[in-house]
Structures are given as structure tokens and as C-alpha cells.
Amino acid sequence: MGGLTLFDWLPRSTPGPLLVLMSVALAFFLLAGIAALVAMGIHLFDKWLDRRQCRERAAWRPRLYEVLMQEAAPAALIDHVHPLRFDAFLAFLTPYASTIEGNEMNHLQALARPFLPVVCERAKAGPPLRRTRALRRIGLFGGSRHVPLLRTILQEDAPDLVLRAAMRELGRLGTAADVPLILETIDQLTDMDRRQISSILYELGEEAAPVLRSALVNEVGPSQERSPFVRVVCAEALRWLGDAPSGPTAATLLRTNEDLDPEVRASLLRLLRRVGRPHHAAAVRPYCESPVAFVRIHAARALGSLGAARDEAPLETRLRIDDNRWVALSAANALAELERWAPLHRLHDDSHPRASLIAGLLPSPE
Amino acid sequence: MGDALVDLTSLNLCAPMRDSPSPKASILLALEHRPSAELLREHLRRQGHETVHVEDGRDAHQYLETESPGAVVAGTRLPGRTGRELVRLVPPFDPPVVLLGRRGNDGEVVQALEQGAADYITRPFSPPVAAARVRRVLSFREAFPHAAA
Amino acid sequence: MMDTALLWANYLVLGYFVVLNSGYLLMSAVTVRSLVRYRHLLRTYDPDHALSAETLPPITLIAPAYNEAATCVESTRAFLSIDYPNAEVLVVNDGSTDQTLEKLIEAFELEPTARPPTATLPTAEVRETYQSQVHPSLWVIDKENGGKADALNTGICYCNAPFFCAMDADTIVEREGLIRMVRPFLEERSTVAVGGIVRVANGCTVRSGRVRDVALPRAWLPKLQVLEYLRAFFFGRVAWDEIGAMLIISGAFGLFRRETVVEVGGYATDTVGEDMELVVRMHRRLLEQKKDYHIRFLPDPVAWTEVPSTLRVLRSQRNRWQRGLAETMVRHQRMLFNPRYGVVGLVAYPFFYFLETFGPIVEFIGYLLFVFALLKGALSLPFTVAFLLVAFGVGTALSLTAVVLEELSFRRYKRTGDLLQLFGLPLVEAFGYRPLNAWWRMRGLWSYFRSEEGWGVMERAGFNTSEA
Numbered sequence: 001m002g003g004l005t006l007f008d009w010l011p012r013s014t015p016g017p018l019l020v021l022m023s024v025a026l027a028f029f030l031l032a033g034i035a036a037l038v039a040m041g042i043h044l045f046d047k048w049l050d051r052r053q054c055r056e057r058a059a060w061r062p063r064l065y066e067v068l069m070q071e072a073a074p075a076a077l078i079d080h081v082h083p084l085r086f087d088a089f090l091a092f093l094t095p096y097a098s099t100i101e102g103n104e105m106n107h108l109q110a111l112a113r114p115f116l117p118v119v120c121e122r123a124k125a126g127p128p129l130r131r132t133r134a135l136r137r138i139g140l141f142g143g144s145r146h147v148p149l150l151r152t153i154l155q156e157d158a159p160d161l162v163l164r165a166a167m168r169e170l171g172r173l174g175t176a177a178d179v180p181l182i183l184e185t186i187d188q189l190t191d192m193d194r195r196q197i198s199s200i201l202y203e204l205g206e207e208a209a210p211v212l213r214s215a216l217v218n219e220v221g222p223s224q225e226r227s228p229f230v231r232v233v234c235a236e237a238l239r240w241l242g243d244a245p246s247g248p249t250a251a252t253l254l255r256t257n258e259d260l261d262p263e264v265r266a267s268l269l270r271l272l273r274r275v276g277r278p279h280h281a282a283a284v285r286p287y288c289e290s291p292v293a294f295v296r297i298h299a300a301r302a303l304g305s306l307g308a309a310r311d312e313a314p315l316e317t318r319l320r321i322d323d324n325r326w327v328a329l330s331a332a333n334a335l336a337e338l339e340r341w342a343p344l345h346r347l348h349d350d351s352h353p354r355a356s357l358i359a360g361l362l363p364s365p366e
Numbered sequence: 367m368g369d370a371l372v373d374l375t376s377l378n379l380c381a382p383m384r385d386s387p388s389p390k391a392s393i394l395l396a397l398e399h400r401p402s403a404e405l406l407r408e409h410l411r412r413q414g415h416e417t418v419h420v421e422d423g424r425d426a427h428q429y430l431e432t433e434s435p436g437a438v439v440a441g442t443r444l445p446g447r448t449g450r451e452l453v454r455l456v457p458p459f460d461p462p463v464v465l466l467g468r469r470g471n472d473g474e475v476v477q478a479l480e481q482g483a484a485d486y487i488t489r490p491f492s493p494p495v496a497a498a499r500v501r502r503v504l505s506f507r508e509a510f511p512h513a514a515a
Numbered sequence: 516m517m518d519t520a521l522l523w524a525n526y527l528v529l530g531y532f533v534v535l536n537s538g539y540l541l542m543s544a545v546t547v548r549s550l551v552r553y554r555h556l557l558r559t560y561d562p563d564h565a566l567s568a569e570t571l572p573p574i575t576l577i578a579p580a581y582n583e584a585a586t587c588v589e590s591t592r593a594f595l596s597i598d599y600p601n602a603e604v605l606v607v608n609d610g611s612t613d614q615t616l617e618k619l620i621e622a623f624e625l626e627p628t629a630r631p632p633t634a635t636l637p638t639a640e641v642r643e644t645y646q647s648q649v650h651p652s653l654w655v656i657d658k659e660n661g662g663k664a665d666a667l668n669t670g671i672c673y674c675n676a677p678f679f680c681a682m683d684a685d686t687i688v689e690r691e692g693l694i695r696m697v698r699p700f701l702e703e704r705s706t707v708a709v710g711g712i713v714r715v716a717n718g719c720t721v722r723s724g725r726v727r728d729v730a731l732p733r734a735w736l737p738k739l740q741v742l743e744y745l746r747a748f749f750f751g752r753v754a755w756d757e758i759g760a761m762l763i764i765s766g767a768f769g770l771f772r773r774e775t776v777v778e779v780g781g782y783a784t785d786t787v788g789e790d791m792e793l794v795v796r797m798h799r800r801l802l803e804q805k806k807d808y809h810i811r812f813l814p815d816p817v818a819w820t821e822v823p824s825t826l827r828v829l830r831s832q833r834n835r836w837q838r839g840l841a842e843t844m845v846r847h848q849r850m851l852f853n854p855r856y857g858v859v860g861l862v863a864y865p866f867f868y869f870l871e872t873f874g875p876i877v878e879f880i881g882y883l884l885f886v887f888a889l890l891k892g893a894l895s896l897p898f899t900v901a902f903l904l905v906a907f908g909v910g911t912a913l914s915l916t917a918v919v920l921e922e923l924s925f926r927r928y929k930r931t932g933d934l935l936q937l938f939g940l941p942l943v944e945a946f947g948y949r950p951l952n953a954w955w956r957m958r959g960l961w962s963y964f965r966s967e968e969g970w971g972v973m974e975r976a977g978f979n980t981s982e983a
Contacts, residue, residue, distance in 0.1 A: 102492030360629030
């Protein structure tokens with residue numbers, strides 16, 4: 001049974017199903033072999049690309065320094081960039097763009113400027129990921145002149161990924177006038193982490209605060225009710241801005257609005273902790289008894305900054321009997337912040353099971 | 367508009383440097399973040415300083431044991447020995463260690479300065495301003511050589 | 516008579532291989548699809564951009580340490596140099612009997628500092644909590660010995676951040692590892708856990724907790740494990756992630772939402788596979804509560820670990836893994852084919868239960884039967900060829916595909932020589948390493964059934980000195 005005859009004999013003497021199995025397995029084996037060859041080719045090609053990129057960057061680098069330090073005009077470097085290599089060039093500039101600010105950043109942006117029209121085209125249409133990258137580059141190298149493009153993208157029906165990127169960059173480049181547009185977009189992106197969105201709103205600066213406040217109280221009218229999610233991110237952004245006028249707004253909302261979403265409540269309490277005045281404590285107190293644990297936590301924390309002597313007893317109750325340890329811990333911290341040491345000492349002396357919570361809070365004996 | 371910044375830095379921050387007697391004081395750049403190191407190096411070089419760049423805290427530590435640079439710029443997240451450790455490892459302000467880290471954590475900056483860092487530069491930074499800060503640290507050390515010890 | 520029985524047994528084994536390898540083939544199709552998409556995503560996600568532009572949630576790194584005096588300082592330093600703005604490092608000294616705690620106290624100027632626990636998972640007693648005077652974000656918790664799961668639970672109890680990262684003390688995390696890991700949490704609020712890829716660090720040049728140069732190890736055993744890890748990741752985790760049924764997050768590196776882990780009760784201390792058990796339990800509880808959740812797997816290469824380089828250590832590692840797997844699978848058996856648990860119960864659980872857990876028995880007996888029947892002359896030539904093609908040919912092809920996928924997606928092995936070796940390895944692997952592995956795994960099952968206690972020996976050399 002030599003090698004030559006094997007290939008003739010085997011198919012004829014093999015039962016059908018086994019033959020199918022064999023050919024499928026063999027086909028896959030061969031396919032994998034071919035794929036390996038292709039991958040090897042790609043590997044060598046990639047290595048060549050890497051080497052070329054290294055050479056290219058080595059040539060760009062000294063000129064970049066000269067342009068940044070105003071020893072040479074931007075053209076000195078731009079002239080060395082082949083129009084087809086603009087993508088590689090912008091990738092080369094990116095780490096520098098996220099490192100520097102101030103004057104040199106302006107020079108860096110001047111370097112990228114000739115290539116931005118192409119980037120803008122890419123941001124407008126194409127695969128979502130490519131658009132996302134283009135948008136990020138616009139945010140990094142572009143300026144206020146690109147704001148209309150970002151606004152248009154937010155108004156059209158773009159994929160989430162693109163919306164998210166456009167929103168982020170609008171936060172960087174846009175103005176307070178863009179808040180309503182951003183808030184409308186948020187409603188479509190409720191999967192996103194809250195902090196991310198709040199930071200976008202925060203970046204628009206304090207001019208945005210009045211718009212955020214009106215979104216918080218839901219002034220738009222019943223036809224266009226703001227979702228709890230939007231109100232939460234507005235409250236967060238206001239908190240980061242340290243916007244004092246929103247203190248009374250938050251207190252009023254907490255006092256008058258019976259059916260607020262617990263998430264919104266908690267964010268209002270956080271806001272009050274940051275910007276509230278002692279007389280707002282009255283709006284906070286009832287929430288120490290809220291059935292929702294995280295509302296109690298934030299109520300206790302808010303009392304830590306706004307409270308007074310009369311809050312000692314309710315906070316001590318929270319510390320001792322609340323079934324949630326985080327509430328107890330927040331209450332302990334609040335007491336320490338208010339410098340009401342007596343309840344903490346009592347807990348310590350009773351060797352209460354929760355005494356470990358106040359470790360480090362009590363002032364040292366001497 | 368842009369020139370105002372340059373004027374300001376050369377007037378306020380670099381003023382004591384003009385009659386600085388030893389422009390050649392070398393500076394150790396212990397930074398893993400290459401763009402930061404490159405940009406600082408270019409600025410400091412053009413102002414006549416020699417720079418040595420390492421990307422590992424252990425190399426930085428070794429270098430400091432044999433050489434005595436005029437100042438050190440160290441990354442807060444430097445591997446091997448973090449910038450904070452380097453501050454602790456050298457005698458106070460001998461050489462002065464300037465930390466360089468990401469923006470965003472004020473508490474960390476305050477603590478680092480309290481614990482003996484000569485300065486703290488946050489990224490993103492303006493390279494000329496950052497270089498001027500490093501040079502200021504150098505010049506103070508030269509002006510008051512015994513003050514720190 | 517006996518020959519017929521042998522033949523039928525071999526047919527059964529062949530059937531097993533057909534099912535197993537078809538499963539992997541299907542998964543490879545899923546993997547290719549998701550990797551194509553992912554490669555683009557990788558290019559558009561710039562960690563530096565994320566770090567500078569976004570507000571990132573705090574993360575606590577929990578690293579249990581037991582008798583690691585030789586390496587604990589270096590590895591703690593490595594954690595401190597991970598680039599993430601508000602990461603806290605909690606080293607949990609699990610009642611070490613050597614100088615682990617003393618070394619840490621000395622290197623980082625630790626001072627006893629009170630720290631209130633924030634959760635009450637039952638753990639062994641905590642002796643003292645220390646804070647570093649050099650790095651205020653470094654804490655060391657000294658506790659009585661209780662095992663790795665117990666140490667992790669202690670860390671969770673002292674974690675203040677919404678997320679914690681559980682890791683082995685000797686895992687090397689890339690500088691941007693955390694920021695990459697946190698992305699799924701930012702994009703999808705209902706994400707509760709993210710597992711990362713763990714790669715073989717042997718052979719790489721590691722200095723100060725950074726992988727400076729990626730190369731294949733020279734020794735055979737680690738080399739074969741490189742291939743094995745690649746296969747596990749490309750034909751397992753990526754595909755399971757794609758269909759939403761990730762059952763494994765490696766204990767060497769995983770990021771979790773603290774609240775959810777506390778709710779399900781933390782790590783189980785009565786199993787050697789606490790990492791897998793936790794993830795399966797999270798699936799089970801969250802599905803029972805009908806909650807919307809995501810457990811994700813991130814294919815970016817973000818963490819590296821030293822793998823065993825001697826047969827003895829490797830054997831005991833595999834033994835432990837198999838026992839852990841079996842314990843978990845049996846404990847949550849009610850999920851098996853239970854439509855209540857959706858795709859986890861109907862697809863992933865059966866796959867792990869029959870093929871991964873109890874498969875090695877069939878596989879090993881299959882190898883034996885095949886050789887025995889071959890020697891006895893009970894097998895026809897067509898059958899022999901078919902068996903070889905399906906069991907070894909397709910297995911080899913799958914391994915080859917894993918290498919191809921690695922080269923097309925992440926390209927970590929830059930040397931052409933290394934790549935050539937990787938392409939050659941599947942041929943070697945099929946005839947020695949895989950049967951051996953099946954044998955060890957079967958032994959692991961055996962010791963599970965005899966409920967052998969105690970942990971395997973895992974000796975590590977530490978990363979202080981780089982392998983040349």
C-alpha cells in the first residue's frame with residue numbers, strides 16, 4: 001500500500017459519513033495552513049510598515065520641536081508630510097497634543113490644520129468607528145469653527161458610538177448654547193456612565209449653569225419631560241461647577257416634590273452637600289428616614305456639611321441601628337464633620353458591634 | 367495673544383536665571399511618558415542644560431547614587447521606584463525633585479509638595495513654563511546651597 | 516467480539532472529538548467576527564485620551580499576598596505604577612509566616628492607620644490596617660491566614676471604591692491595563708464584571724513590573740502554554756463574551772463592581788476555583804433576580820503572568836484547575852439545561868459541564884483506546900485516518916488559527932522567528948502535550964471525587980530578575 005495507491009484506495013473503501021468527516025477535517029486543516037501562510041505574509045508586511053513609520057517619525061520629530069518652539073514655521077514640517085500619510089502624521093501628533101497646552105498647543109494645532117478638512121469629511125459619514133476617531137481628532141486639533149459640524153451630527157440619526165464621541169467633543173469645543181442639544185442626546189444614551197456625561201456638561205463651564213438648573217427643575221413643560229437620568233447628570237454637573245444658586249433650587253425640589261425618582265433625590269442631596277447653606281438642612285432631614293438606602297446615605301452626608309446640633313440624635317440612630325452599613329458609616333462621618341463627638345465616644349465605649357466603623361474618626365487622646 | 371505668555375514666563379519665572387552662574391547644571395529626567403520627556407529635554411537643552419533620560423525608577427536611583435544632577439524631574443507613576451519614592455530616597459532638596467503627573471488629583475499634589483517634592487507639574491502642561499519651573503528649582507538651589515540641608 | 520467493541524468505543528470517542536472540535540470551530544467563527552470589529556475599536560480607543568478627558572471612577576486593586584517576601588515589594592511597586600488617576604492599592608497579607616509584612620513596612624514606610632470596613636463578609640480576623648507614608652493610596656491589611664478567597668473578601672470589605680480589581684500578587688498589569696478594563700463599565704452601566712486576557716510572561720523581558728520586550732520562552736513547557744493560552748482566549752473567552760455567557764474570569768486579573776460581589780456574598784472560601792465560582796454565582800443570582808447585567812471579557816492583552824516551567828508544578832496547577840472547575844460545575848448544577856438561565860444555562864453551562872469538566876476522561880480514555888485498538892489491529896485504515904484527522908488534524912488547525920488570529924489582531928510577538936515557532940508548535944503539541952494535559956486533568960477530577968483537600972504547590976521565581 002504505497003503512498004500513490006493510498007489516495008486511490010482510501011476514498012473507495014471508506015464509508016460515506018466517514019469520508020465527509022475526513023474531507024471536512026482535511027479541508028479545515030489545509031485552510032488553517034493557508035491562513036498561517038497569509039498571516040506570515042502580513043507579519044512581514046507589518047514589519048516593513050513599522051520600519052517605515054519609525055523612519056518617518058524620526059524625520060518628523062526634530063522638525064516638530066522646532067515648530068513648537070517657534071524656531072521654524074509650520075510649513076517646515078507640513079511640507080515633509082506626504083498627503084497620503086496624513087493619518088500617520090495625525091497619529092504621530094496625538095500623544096504630543098494630549099501632553100501640552102498653552103502656546104505650543106496652538107502651534108501644534110496649526111500643524112494639523114491643513115489635514116482637518118479630510119478629517120471632517122470622515123466624521124460626516126462612513127463606518128462608525130472611523131467617524132469616532134475623526135471626531136476625536138477634531139476635538140483634539142480643531143477649534144470652535146468645528147462646532148457646527150458637531151451640532152449637525154448630534155441632530156442627525158447617527159449610531160450611539162458616533163453620538164457619544166460628538167457629544168464629548170462638543171463639550172470641549174462648544175458653549176453653553178449647546179446644553180439643550182446635549183441633554184436631548186443624553187436621552188438616547190442612557191447606557192452611558194453618569195460621570196462621563198456630567199463631565200461633558202461640566203466642561204462647558206459655568207455659563208451652562210442656568211440651563212442646567214432649568215433642566216433640573218423640569219421647566220420645559222409637560223410635553224417635554226426630562227428623564228430622571230438627565231436630571232441626575234444635570235445635578236452632578238452643577239455640583240462639580242459648585243454652582244451656588246442651585247442650592248435653593250435643590251432644596252425647593254426636595255421639599256415640594258413628592259414623587260421624585262430616588263436617583264434624582266440622591267443627586268440633589270449630593271448637590272446640597274456641596275453648595276447648600278445651613279438653612280437648607282431642613283429640606284434634607286426627612287430623607288434620613290427614606291426607605292431607599294442610598295438616599296439615606298446622601299442625606300446623612302449632606303447633614304455632615306449643613307447640619308447642626310439637633311441632627312446629633314437622628315444621626316446617632318442611623319449609626320447604631322440602620323441596617324445598611326454604608327448609611328451608618330456616612331452618619332459617623334457626618335457626626336465627625338459636625339464635630340459632635342459624644343455619640344461616637346458612646347459607641348466606642350459601649351463596644352458596639354459597629355465600633356469598628358468609627359476607627360480613625362475619633363480625635364487621638366492627647 | 368500667544369506672545370504674552372512667552373513674555374510673562376521670561377519675565378517672571380526666568381528672571382533670576384539670567385545671572386545664574388552655572389547654566390550647565392545637568393538634569394535627570396526620570397519619565398516613562400516619552401512625549402513629556404522629549405519636550406522638556408528640548409527646552410532644557412536649548413537653555414544650555416545637559417539632560418539624562420531614564421524610563422525606570424531603578425535606573426534613576428542608581429544614577430543618583432553615583433552622579434549628582436542639579437535637579438530631577440520624576441514621573442509620579444514611574445515604574446521601579448515611583449517619583450514619590452525618589453523624593454524620599456534623596457536627601458531633602460539634594461537634588462530637588464520635581465514631580466510630573468496627570469492632572470486631576472489635587473490631594474496628591476498637596477501631599478507630595480508637603481512631603482518634600484520641590485514642585486509638581488501636572489500634565490497637560492506648557493513645556494516652556496514647565497522648563498522654567500525646573501530651572502527655577504535649580505537656581506534656588508544654587509542661590510541657597512546650604513538652605514535645604 | 517472484542518474488536519467490534521473496541522471499534523464502537525473508538526467511534527464514540529471520534530464522536531466526542533467531532534462534537535468538541537465543531538464547538539470550537541463554531542466559536543472560532545464567532546471570534547473572527549468579533550475580532551474584526553474589535554480591531555477597529557482598539558484603534559479608536561486611545562487610553563491616553565480617556566485618561567485625560569474623562570472622569571474615571573475610583574478603583575481599588577486588591578492583591579492578596581501569602582509568603583511573598585521575595586517579591587512583594589517589587590510587585591506592589593508595579594501596582595503603584597499602573598496609570599490610573601484614582602486607583603488605590605490594598606495589599607492583603609494573608610497571615611504570612613515569612614517577612615512579607617516587614618518588607619512592606621520598611622519599603623513603603625507603613626504606619627498603622629485605622630480604616631473602617633465598609634462591608635461585612637465573613638473573613639478571618641484582621642490584625643491591623645496600615646497606610647503608606649510614601650504613597651497615601653497604598654494600604655496593607657494584615658490578617659490571620661484564611662486562604663486566597665478569604666484574603667480577597669477581606670480586601671472587598673475594606674474597599675471604598677465602586678469597583679475593585681482582584682489580582683494575583685505576581686500578575687504584571689500593563690501600564691494602561693486598568694483604563695482599558697474600565698471601558699466596558701463606562702459604556703454600559705449594567706456591566707458588573709470584566710475579565711482580561713492573561714498572557715505568558717516567561718521569556719519576555721520584564722523589568723520593574725513592565726513587560727519591555729515580548730518573546731517566546733525558550734523552554735518547551737512554557738512555550739506550549741503560550742499556545743494553549745492563545746487558544747483558550749481566542750476560542751473560548753472572546754466567543755463566550757460575544758454570546759453573552761462569560762463563565763470564567765481569571766483569578767489573575769478581573770475587575771468587578773463591588774456592590775454586586777458583596778450582594779452575592781463575595782468569594783467562596785470552600786473551593787479551589789473561587790474565581791470561576793464567583794462568576795458563575797453572579798450569573799446565577801442576577802439571572803434569578805431577572806436583572807439586566809453584563810459580564811464582559813476584554814481581549815486586549817493587559818496582564819501577564821509567569822506560568823509553571825516544570826512538569827511537577829504544572830501538573831499540580833492543572834489538577835487544581837480541574838478540581839475547581841468540577842466543584843463549581845457541580846455546585847451550580849441546577850443551571851444545566853435550565854431555560855431560566857438563558858444562554859448561560861442552555862449553551863455555556865452544558866459546554867463547560869460536559870466538554871471542559873468531564874471531557875478529559877473521554878479524551879484520555881480515547882487516546883488509550885485508539886492506541887490499543889491500533890496495536891491490536893482492530894481499526895481499519897479509513898477509520899484510523901479519520902480519527903487522526905479529526906482528533907489531531909482539526910486540533911492542530913485550531914491551534915494554528917489561534918496563532919493566525921493573534922497575528923492579525925494584537926501582533927504582540929514581533930520577531931519573525933517567534934512567529935515561525937508558534938506556527939510549528941501546534942504539530943508538536945497534539946502528540947505530547949495535549950494527551951499529557953488530559954491525563955493531569957483526569958487526575959484532577961479523580962482527586963475531586965475523592966475530595967482531596969489542600970492546594971497544589973505553586974512555586975514562583977518572581978520577576979525581579981528577567982529571564983534572558
